[in-house]
Amino acid sequence: MxxxxxxxxxxxxxxxxxxxxxxxxxxxxxxxxxxxxxxxxxxxxxxxxxxxxxxxxxxxxxxxxxxxxxxxxxxxxxxxxxxxxAITGSIVIGLMTSVTLVNVPRLLGLFRAGHPGVGVRLRAARRGSAGLVDELVSGELDLAFLALSGPAPTALLAVPIASSPMVLVVPKGHRLAQAQAVELGDLVPEEFIDLPPGYASRRIVDDAFTAAGLERRVMIEVSDIGTAAEYVSNGLGVALLPEFTAQDALGVHRLPVANLPNFTVYLAASRKRRASAAVRAFVELALAADEAQGSPAAHPSSLRPRERPGSRY
Known part of the structure; x- marks a missing residue:
């Protein structure tokens, strides 16, 4: 074995x-x-x-x-x-780099305290949320914290646990810096900084522009969402980002944008794989922590662990 x-x-x-x-x-x-x-x-x-x-x-x-x-x-x-x-075994969890909407270290600390016999390995997304979806389906991951644009793939069971509005990030002195709100059509002339295709925030923005019948120019692609606002502050373009990624950025303005969905983090698992006792225990802890924070999203019962050992999500 x-x-x-x-x-x-x-x-x-x-x-x-x-x-x-x-x-x-x-x-x-x-x-x-x-x-x-x-x-x-x-x-x-x-x-x-x-x-x-x-x-x-x-x-x-x-x-x-x-x-x-x-x-x-x-x-x-x-x-x-x-x-x-007693629960033993191991879990492999995928997560997105620099996405801090979920306090994963705190969850892992609580889980380790309650289940010291379970080993947990973390794997950072190498191809954004699209890569995490593939690794869940193939069985390389047991769980993943990922973001989605639109409905979850049919191969997954996913529950939303945190979200952040998407905002326009522009450098100080930009023509739109003092605007109260922005329409997508206002941004067509701009040069964009974004993540590569496969990352959820990129998909959210691409889908919104496509739905509006508009095109945009992505001039710089960065693989770490946490660094995108720094490129904006240095005058290299504008960016549409989850608000939490730009909260501490200096030299930028954040503006609301109409008709742009929120960036939402989901806890997801493969629909086909049987969940071990260790995986079910982690899901129970994560959902309980989310409810304690007053998340407005209702959790579907299909993702909540069941008691009998042969259960699936």
């Missing part, structure tokens, strides 16, 4: 080094485990002939079955733990 865990991790990372970091063990142990698994199965799971390893055709066929097997083992563990009420 440990070798199957190695295979799942390497398949997710397509790197022995990153998989070893994710598993917090030596790379040599991961490599040896994969070789042992390949020898036992009599097949090659990875093509190592190129600079970056790839799954072989056999590896691609086996990967979803291996992840199903690992989920089944977790179900056995959960059933055994029902007699002791």
């Amino acid at each position: 440990r070798h199957l865990e190695f295979f799942s991790a390497v398949a997710g990372e397509l790197s022995f080094t990153r998989a070893a970091d994710r598993l917090t063990i030596a790379q040599s142990a991961v490599s040896a485990g994969i070789r042992s698994l390949e020898s036992e199965l009599g097949v090659e799971l990875f093509d190592r002939s190129r600079r970056q390893i790839r799954l072989t055709t056999t590896g691609e066929v086996l990967l979803p079955r291996v992840r199903d097997a690992l989920d089944a083992v977790n179900e056995v563990r959960d059933a055994a733990q029902e007699t002791t009420r």
